[in-house]
Amino acid sequence: MTVGHEIAAALEVVGLHKNFGALRVARDISFTLEPGARHALIGPNGAGKTTLVNLITGVLRPTSGSIHLGGVDITRARLERRVVLGLARTFQISSLFLPLSVAENVALAVTAKAKIDTQPYGPVYRRDAIVAEVQRLLALFEIEATAQRRVADLAYGQRRLVELALALALKPKVLLLDEPAAGLPKRDSERLLEILMRLPAEVAVLVIEHDMELVFNFARRITVMFEGGILAEGSVAEIRRDPQVRDVYLGHRRDHEMAS
Ligand SMILES: Nc1ncnc2c1ncn2[C@@H]1O[C@H](COP(=O)(O)OP(=O)(O)OP(=O)(O)O)[C@@H](O)[C@H]1O
Numbered sequence: 001m002t003v004g005h006e007i008a009a010a011l012e013v014v015g016l017h018k019n020f021g022a023l024r025v026a027r028d029i030s031f032t033l034e035p036g037a038r039h040a041l042i043g044p045n046g047a048g049k050t051t052l053v054n055l056i057t058g059v060l061r062p063t064s065g066s067i068h069l070g071g072v073d074i075t076r077a078r079l080e081r082r083v084v085l086g087l088a089r090t091f092q093i094s095s096l097f098l099p100l101s102v103a104e105n106v107a108l109a110v111t112a113k114a115k116i117d118t119q120p121y122g123p124v125y126r127r128d129a130i131v132a133e134v135q136r137l138l139a140l141f142e143i144e145a146t147a148q149r150r151v152a153d154l155a156y157g158q159r160r161l162v163e164l165a166l167a168l169a170l171k172p173k174v175l176l177l178d179e180p181a182a183g184l185p186k187r188d189s190e191r192l193l194e195i196l197m198r199l200p201a202e203v204a205v206l207v208i209e210h211d212m213e214l215v216f217n218f219a220r221r222i223t224v225m226f227e228g229g230i231l232a233e234g235s236v237a238e239i240r241r242d243p244q245v246r247d248v249y250l251g252h253r254r255d256h257e258m259a260s
């Protein structure tokens, strides 16, 4: 037992490897998210970003390496256990209940969280507390006006906000966002950034994004992946001026996205 006063990292990944047959999709991945981190994970298509999220959330098992969440070893933990310990994610492809309303989708997530919190005692949560929490989340993500509409009838950008509300309903310590701005028109992605800026300060957030404006404005640190490995990690300024990063990733993008 340690007697020091070190605060455990929110998430610590050490020496993670994953092979799909001969394809090495994660090679020696190590990084740490401190509580309250605002961290971006970037890299070209196929670099292994979503695979890494799948390893952290337990969708995939690593070939070797370890994952700790709040100091607890979750390398081999089941998905549900990881959620209980404070891990939440959104998906590159939507995972909402399309025939249900926005409020119903959020209420399902809030109820699931209430059940987790009261597990040893059975479902002792109160209906009015659930309703209040649903209202709070709808307000946080500015989707009150669509509360009674079916998710299937919503514009794409609105759906992405509902997904964020679902993830936040779990009151995570670590939130993994896989391309939240993908497919959004410029205006919506600016609005998304404003909303991301309002996420609770204590939650560690890892965002995967190709929208460099969002990345540079949101993140304090950036990790760059390339061909399954980590190419670079640093502050926004360090990554922007890293010649290797410009070559393999940012260099592939339109010049104006790089301009300061
Ligand atoms: N289940 C799987 N079986 C085999 N190969 C896979 C599997 N999932 C992903 N891959 C491969 O692993 C590599 C990494 O894919 P991944 O989806 O993690 O990339 P990514 O960085 O998220 O890319 P994008 O920016 O396009 O979302 C790719 O070569 C992909 O084809």
Ligand SMILES: [Mg+2]
Pocket: 049, 050, 051, 092
């Ligand atoms: Mg991906």
